[in-house]
Amino acid sequence: MKLYLAALLLCLLPLVPQRGxxxxxxxxxxxxGYRLHFHIIKGKGTPILFEAGGGDDARVWEQLLTPLAQVTGTTLITYDRAGFGKSEVSREADDTQHGILSGMQGLETGLKKLGYGKEIMLVAHSYGGLYSSLYAARHPKQVKAVVLLDAMLPCFATDDFLAGMMRDMQADIAKNKTEHRGRYYQTLNYPATVQAxxxxxFPASIPVMDVVAEQFFIPNPTEAARWKACHQQFVSAQPNRESLTAYGCGHYLFxxxxxxxxxxxxxxYAPTRGPQQRADLLQRSLRYSVEATNELKKRETDYRHSESDLNSWGYTLLRQGETQKALEIFKLNTVLHPQSGNAFDSLAEAYLTSGNKELAKANYKKSIELNPKNMNAVEVLKTL
Incomplete structure (x- = not known):
């Protein structure tokens, strides 16, 4: 079963001065020809537009919006790209038309209609880095700054990388043609997106803060090194670009x-404000950062060796191919938490991965005994 991170910010909001x-x-x-969904928190000053990663919609930014609104006081804009979230897909578009250029034109039209077609700052994650790069290139005078959060850059998406990706994604492309048009167009047009x-x-005049996660999103040291080298190359190309490593973080570092x-x-964002406003903003940011970091450390201490912690550790080992070690962690979790159906479900999955179907069945049955609503275990048992 998937492990979801706790929404840490909910308890931190009182630490930031309230702004109404x-x-x-x-x-x-x-x-x-179609409609894009926008979610906007109104404020004053240069708006900030958020570009989500591939497969994500505007909801991925939810836990950042309240503290950012309180710290910056500015307008925050998130949106769903065509075919994602609440946004529609153009019925008239064919496979070649529904690419990044048409997506960019739709975004520009939407922002203009909403009254945000002038100065703006961009924040991008993963695949959203390609959209922010193109938007900045098309509007170099309007874009005041860009923050990249473990974002995709064209120097990483080489021709060899794209060819391998497209080979691996053929089944998903065929499936999403009928099940998820947004993902279908996104994947199908990926090479054309990178080429665009x-x-x-990227304009040399726009300052960039490039944050890279310490942990690469797939367990491949060669690709991880290439990802970091690409970002280093991008940052070193201009003196107004800064780099930062998010230590201990994975791809969703935010x-x-x-x-x-x-x-x-x-x-x-601070340089877009006047001297006094800038000082106030940075003071609020510092207070938030200190208090939030302290609270995060407290929660990490409470979380250590919990059921969720051990479950997460076991799955990390499983993804790295260390099946035997993962089994020992999952076994320990069932000993420490004998009434947890989830713990036995995870142990069963590890046994199944190792090829031991009999022990997998036994532990799936135990999981269902503890949690009769575990339909995942029910369905897996049917196949066994």
Whole structure:
């Protein structure tokens, strides 16, 4: 079963000075043949636009928005790309038309209709880095700063990488053609998306804060080194680009260390304000960062060796191919938490991975005994 990180910020909000109830807008905007969904927290100053990663929609940013609104006081804009979340897909678009260029035009139309077609700051995660790069290239005077959070850059997406990715994704492309049009177009057009960004180099005039996760999103040391080298190459190309490693974090670093993400975004945003406003913003950011980091450390201490912690550790070992070690961790979890159906479900999955179907069946049955609603175990047992 998947392990979901706790929403740490919920208990931290009182630590930041209250700025009243900001007006929130949740709307669908016709951008020419289809509608894009925008979620906006209104404020004052240069707006910040968030670009989600591939497969994600605007909801991925939810836990950052309240502290960022309170720290910066500015307008925050998240949206769903065509075919994701609440956004529609153009019925007239074919496979070649529904790429990053049409997506960019839809975004630009939507922002203009909402009154945000001028100065803006960009924050991007993963695949969203390609969208932010292209938007910056198309609007070099309007984009005041960019924050990249473990974002995809075209120097990583080499022709060999793209060819291998497209080979591996053929089954998903065929499946999503009927099940998820947004992902279908996104994957199908990935090489064309990268080429469009290559053809529009990132403007040298725009300052960038590039945050890279310490832990690469797949257990491949060669690709991890190439990812970091690509980001180093990008940052070193211009003096107004800074790099930062998010230690102890994986790809969704803004979920694992929200205090870091808020502080980095606030720092990048500060130059858009006047001297006094800038000083106040940085003071609020510092207070939030100190208190949030302290609370995070406390929660890490409470979390250590909990059922969820051991479960997460076991799955990490399983993904790394260390099946025997994973089995020992999962076994320990069932000993420490004998009434947890989830612990026995995880142990059963590890046994199944190791090829031991009999012990897998026994532990799936134990999981169902403890939790009759565990339909995952029921379905797996049918196949065994």
């Amino acid at each position: 109830h900001a007006q929130t807008v949740d709307t669908l905007v016709d951008v020419g 960004v290559r053809n529009a180099p 979920h694992e260390n929200p205090a870091l993400a808020v502080s980095v975004i606030a720092k990048a």
